[in-house]
Amino acid sequence: MNKILKLTLVLFLVCAIAAGALGVVNELTYRRIDAQQQAKTVEAFSAVMKADGYEEVGFDSAAFPTVNSVNHATNDAGYVVTSTFSGAQGNITLAVGVDNDYKCTGISVIEHSETSGLGANAASTGEVGVKFRAQFVGEDENIALSKSGGSIDALTGATITSRAITGAVAESIRVVKSLG
Amino acid sequence: MNIKKQFKEGLITNNPVLVQQIGMCATMAITTTLFNGIGMGLSVLIILTCCNVVISAIRKIIPDEIRLAIFVVVIATFVTIVDLLLQAFVPALSEALGVFIPLIVVNCIIIGRAEAFCQKMPIGPSFFDGVFQGLGYTCVLIIMCVVRELLGAGRFGGGLIDVANGFRLTLDGTGGGIQIFPETYGASILSLPFGGFLTLGCLMAVMQYALKKSAKKKEAAEKAAAEIEKEVEE
Numbered sequence: 001m002n003k004i005l006k007l008t009l010v011l012f013l014v015c016a017i018a019a020g021a022l023g024v025v026n027e028l029t030y031r032r033i034d035a036q037q038q039a040k041t042v043e044a045f046s047a048v049m050k051a052d053g054y055e056e057v058g059f060d061s062a063a064f065p066t067v068n069s070v071n072h073a074t075n076d077a078g079y080v081v082t083s084t085f086s087g088a089q090g091n092i093t094l095a096v097g098v099d100n101d102y103k104c105t106g107i108s109v110i111e112h113s114e115t116s117g118l119g120a121n122a123a124s125t126g127e128v129g130v131k132f133r134a135q136f137v138g139e140d141e142n143i144a145l146s147k148s149g150g151s152i153d154a155l156t157g158a159t160i161t162s163r164a165i166t167g168a169v170a171e172s173i174r175v176v177k178s179l180g
Numbered sequence: 181m182n183i184k185k186q187f188k189e190g191l192i193t194n195n196p197v198l199v200q201q202i203g204m205c206a207t208m209a210i211t212t213t214l215f216n217g218i219g220m221g222l223s224v225l226i227i228l229t230c231c232n233v234v235i236s237a238i239r240k241i242i243p244d245e246i247r248l249a250i251f252v253v254v255i256a257t258f259v260t261i262v263d264l265l266l267q268a269f270v271p272a273l274s275e276a277l278g279v280f281i282p283l284i285v286v287n288c289i290i291i292g293r294a295e296a297f298c299q300k301m302p303i304g305p306s307f308f309d310g311v312f313q314g315l316g317y318t319c320v321l322i323i324m325c326v327v328r329e330l331l332g333a334g335r336f337g338g339g340l341i342d343v344a345n346g347f348r349l350t351l352d353g354t355g356g357g358i359q360i361f362p363e364t365y366g367a368s369i370l371s372l373p374f375g376g377f378l379t380l381g382c383l384m385a386v387m388q389y390a391l392k393k394s395a396k397k398k399e400a401a402e403k404a405a406a407e408i409e410k411e412v413e414e
Contacts, residue, residue: 007246014238014250018257025261029268036271089279113278117212117371120276126338157372 041082041095044108048097051075057179064175066168068093078105079179081172087112088119088160096136096172104139104169119161128155132162141173183308190312196289197320197380198387203289206280207321208376212332213357215339217325218318219273223262223281225314228290229307230258236298236306251294252285259285276339289317324379332370334361 045054051073059070066085073080078099084091090113097105109123121128135152136143143166144150145159154162194200197207203224210216234254235242242250263281266274274281284290293313298306329335338357369375 007243010241010243011246011249011253014253018253021257022260025264029264032268033264036268115209115278115373117216120278123275156368 041110044095044110045071045080047108048095048106049073049077049080049099051077054080059175060178063178064171066171067175070175070179076100079176081175082110083168083172085164085168085171087114087164088158089113089115092122092161092164092168094165094168094172096169098173098176102140102173102177104136104143104173107133107136107165107169109165114158114161119155119158121155121158122161122165136166136169139169141170141177143170143173186305186308187312190309190314190316191319192316193391195316195320195387196292196313197317198384199391200289200292201384202292203287203317204380206283206287207317207324208373208380210277210280211321211324211328211376211379212371213276213329213338213340214322214325214336215273216276217321218340219270220277220280221314221318221321223266223277224284224287224289224317225311227255227258227262227284228293228314228317229310231255231290232293232298232306232310233303234258235294236301236303239299242299247299248291248295251291255290255294256285272339289313320383323383324376327379328370328375329357330360332366332368332375333363334366335359335363 045051053074054071055074057070057072057079059067061067064083066083068082068084071080071082078097081096081098082093083096084093086092091111092109092114093111095108095110097107099105112120112123114120114122122132123129132153132155139151142150143152145152145154145163145166147154147159148163150166152162152166190196196202197204206220210220231251231254235251238250259282262284263274266277266281293309297309301309326336329338335357341357343358367375370379
């Protein structure tokens, strides 16, 4: 009985110290991490649709479960839709610009955990990523990968990621259409 | 245990990846650009060194029955700390390495060294063990990154070196690297996980060959020395 108590106590102490240390580090870093997340979202929004501000509008969240928010650009250029859906490795959060003719004006990956060097290229600032994302500009809701008869070339070695993003873009355009 | 011997063990004769064959998953997954390789290598080095020191310091008060649980708590703590720091200060790296930073918790290099080395050794040697094993790991990652990036994408130093706007080092991972030959001529299969297996296999073969050769040489030298001794005696 004493032995069990001792084991529990030691493990508890170690865990308590570890938790304390983590609390301190979290306290030191969370503001920076939040600020970066915020800056990234703003950057992503302005990358897909230029506007001075964005106003969140309501939508039918039951019909569009992957969509997080629909934001109306204050200069009436269109909408920015953010959605979270599953990629090849984990969830991808994507911002899609949709203009008043229901055409995509650009996409930007806000968060992802795709394979480095493959699916992660969808978000990369390198040539491959820029080229991949540029393909979506001007597409409508019937967008598809070229191997499914559409016009979007998938990223090398990342068909699942490419397909997921293409699907999310179509979904984003549909949610804007549903607003009427 | 002297430092020189530990250095040699960590980098060559007991290299974590090529000889002990642990920590392979991340090794194959992230070695696609030099930026990733160095970032991952240094992260492991730091975490490994911290864990080694702490585990060695508390080795006498850890009851044997729950040592693994305590190792995991210590390792997870340091991994989370490094993960948070990377997210806050080097977001590009944290994004590039993605899930592989949190996965260092289950990287067998760290728990392997804790179990095999630190729980029996004082703090000093444990510290150096962490540094040298970490260096050995980093070296392997760098070699793999260079090979796979060059043959797979015709590039050197992706993420780390920027040549588009004058030659400079980029620490935020935005550099395009030096294009040695056009990317389309690269064997892109080497950038895929399959290429990771292939590169690692070849590296291991080279390593085993070199180790065997040097062992044979040593044996031959000993034999020769023994013979000379014999002759002298006669």
